[in-house]
Amino acid sequence: MSAILSADDLNDFINPGIACIKPVETLPQQQPELNLNPYEVTTEEKVSAGTAPPAQISLTDCLACSGCVTSAEAVLVSLQSHSEVLDSLDRFTELRSPWSQEGATSGVVEGSNGGTPQQKIFVASVSPQTRASLAATYNVSEREAGYMISQLLSGPYGLRSGGAQGSGFQWIVDTNVMREVALVAAAEEAQQAINAPNGDLKRPVLTSACPGWICYAEKTHPHILPHLSKLKSPQALTGTLIKSVLAKKLGVPPELVWHMAVMPCFDKKLEASRRELTSHTWHGQDGDAVRDVDCVITARELLMLAESRNISFPCLPRTPLSKQYAPAFPDPTINRFLFGRNRGQKRKREAADDEIGTSGGYLYHVLKTRQAQTPGSTIRIQRGRNADVSEYTVVSADGEPLLRAARYYGFRNIQNLVRRLKPAKASRMPGAARKPGGARKPNGGGAGGNEGEYAYVEVMACPGGCTNGGGQIKVGDVATLRQVGGTGIENGSVEQEMLPAQRDWLARVDEAYWSAESDDLDNAFEDGDVGLGDAQPGDHNAGSEADTVDGIDRRRVKRLTEHWSSVTGVEVEKLVSTTYRAVESDVGKSKGESSEMEKVSALAVAAGGGW
Incomplete structure (x- = not known):
């Protein structure tokens, strides 16, 4: 669990269920003392209070039980934290290759023989709400916050500057792009x-x-x-796109692609762990399913990621990555969609x-x-x-x-x-009509x-929307973060600033969120505009005003999904859709009745959770 998370973070919108199966199992048996006189009046000092040991709850338990509905479930997923990100970067060598914009069509990454279990292709996706939270915290624009995140994850002054392997993230994808698809x-x-x-x-x-x-x-x-x-969420769509295309274009198994998402709420960790969002839904490979999103961290955990490597996040360059650290995606059409000048169309x-x-x-x-x-x-x-x-x-x-x-x-x-x-419920009274009350x-x-x-x-789930997610930076943390980061320091003292109330703070975050919409995107990637090429007739970038709704070229998006399907050989419906299931409570059932819960637990472990 991330060190920045505490019990204060768990005051969620719906409290945990009273009949949570894990605390019930760990309650100590209260053994009455022998030879007690039933008529004896005892004092309070003679009564020994039993203290229940702390319940150890994993994601497997939460997915198999309907006792709780809170983002605390996501907080309790110990493996999805900044520590897991650092551990993966230190454990695996970054699988890099000088493939060109035309892509590695041979099916094997040059010099890697398709990659080894000790290698990973690290890819990150970042939500606009996360960038807005960091932008408001450090008084920068949403775009500048995005540059700082890219410098941390991929740049020479970020994660690549340390660690056992010197690994970093090869691509940083804006989830706004796949939001258009959604x-x-x-x-x-x-x-x-x-x-x-x-x-x-x-x-x-x-x-x-x-x-x-x-x-x-x-x-x-x-x-x-x-x-x-x-429909899948932009997070899930991004994970499916990244892993399915890289697996086909580079000839590597999906498990060699490690995808991290930076999201505004802890519940996104639960989404990433769903068995419906794994490679089995689109790849069909034998063996264990691979999650489309391997790890989810929040804005606060992203700052912990930088702090763990002794990196001052606000001191990172607020400029795009150079070409050296921003290679083109193997597929040129998808590369233009993800990183081209037209990405994130202005509304x-x-x-x-x-x-x-x-x-x-x-x-x-x-x-x-x-x-x-x-x-x-x-x-x-x-x-x-x-x-x-x-x-x-x-x-x-x-x-x-x-x-x-x-x-x-x-x-x-x-x-x-x-x-x-x-x-509507049917009335139990004989001859009565259906009860309309429900x-x-x-x-x-x-x-x-x-x-x-x-x-x-x-x-x-969040009042006010996703910019108010549980993983966003709260107004009470801003002063400390600015002081630790070194911003606002003049003459050895921290510049005093009256911080707003939480509601006013959310208004600042919303303003930062919309700042990207008013920016001129023409010069967004002066230095990082790698191998984009010009839109050709019939390309997905070519559209007409009649097909543009809410600033989004619908024909361009449809051609992208059709191209995605042709590259992977998977139907568009399978790539963009998911399913849901009713979760029945096993609280209070006997061991013999809880076999279904054990099946769900086994499936969660088999999906790569490892909990």
């Missing part, structure tokens, strides 16, 4: 659910990018599962930031796609009972509602959502309209 697919999925209301996906379609929300739904509300979007700022949100903008992209299909239509927004509940309606020029959607952030609001989506639909907190007409709902 958004385009989400709009298509929502449209399919609207056109086929009796299909596999029930209305309203609920987003599935938040692992805390997914864990909660699987363990406590299985009736929600048919509503969940089948047309037609709406306020809070309308789009800082959780990827799934709902907003679905609305804009529907609006683009009906010229002259507008989007109406009506706030619900609090700032984290809103209702959205796409209205035609004639005032006719075309699509209704909503946003639900925070577990308290989510509980209301799932309760109102609960199917079938109330979400109405956006009295926002009005027919609640049953919701087509799409964006659901996130």
Whole structure:
């Protein structure tokens, strides 16, 4: 477990279940003393209080039990921490080769014979929320924070400057790129659910990018599962893309690619450990499945990673990596998509930031796609009972509602959502009609309209969205981090600054998150613009204004997924989709009844968890 995590970090939105199976098993047996007089009045000093030993809880336990639904589960995953990152870098030699932009089409990395178990190709992906948190902490732009992260993970003054092997990360991928893939697919999925209301996906379609929300739904509300979007999150999509393409282009097994994700919340560790997000879903190789994401760390753990190597994070260069440390991806088309000038397309700022949100903008992209299909239509927004509940309606020029959607952030609001989506219960009274009490639909907190007409709902566990994730830097830590990092020091004393309240601090993080949208991307990679090439006719970079929705060229994204499928030989559906499962509680069951839990535990271990 990371040293920066403490019990104070576990004050989550939903508390651990009272009947957690692990503490129950470790409770000591209270043996009554012999020859006690039942009529004797004893004093408090004579009563010996028994202290239960600390429960050792692993991820395997959490996945096999529905007793808890918190991000504390992710915190308790000891292997997914900055220590595990350092251990992997010191244990394995970095597998590097001077392949060109055209890629290693021979199927074998030059001079490596396909790699050995003692070698790894290290790849990292970084979320925009993490960059925003670090940007607000050190008073830099979101882009500069991204440069600093790249310098830490790949540059000569970062992790490569120390360690037993001198290893570093070969590529640093912005998850915003694969977010575009997720958004385009989400709009298509929502449209399919609207056109086929009796299909596999029930209305309203609920987003599935938040692992805390997914864990909660699987363990406590299985009736929600048919509503969940089948799409992978940007983190999972990035992991699948990296490992599947490198395995094919370089002729190496997926386990030789080690992928670390830097994310805003601890629940992303749980997502990375799901058996549905492993190489067995797309590779089909024999033996144990390999996780698409090997390790997830947060913004605070990233700073611990630097501190463990005696690296001052704020003193790292705020410039792009040189060509020496930024090689081209083996596939030129995917290289242009991941690292080209057009990556992270700027959005047309037609709406306020809070309308789009800082959780990827799934709902907003679905609305804009529907609006683009009906010229002259507008989007109406009506706030619900609090700032984290809103209702959205796409209205035609004639005032006719075309699509209704909503946003639900925070577990308290989510509980209301799932309760109102609960199917109606049949009355036990003879001849009585079905009881409608459990079938109330979400109405956006009295926002009005027919609640049953919701087509799409964006659901996130954290109030305020992903910039408020549990792994983000809190305002109380800023002063210490700036002092340790050496920023704001003048004449030997730390420059005094009045730090804002937590709500105002989150506003600063949100502002940093959106700063990347207003930057000019033309000069984003002056020094690191490696082998991008020019877009050719028919290339995925070539698109038209008619195909651009919410600043995203939909045709460009679709051609990328088609190319990805052709490279790997795997259907697009298998690459971008996932599945969910209802987790039944084994609390209170006998050993004979808990065989299913043991199967789940064995599967989790076989998936590479090693817990």
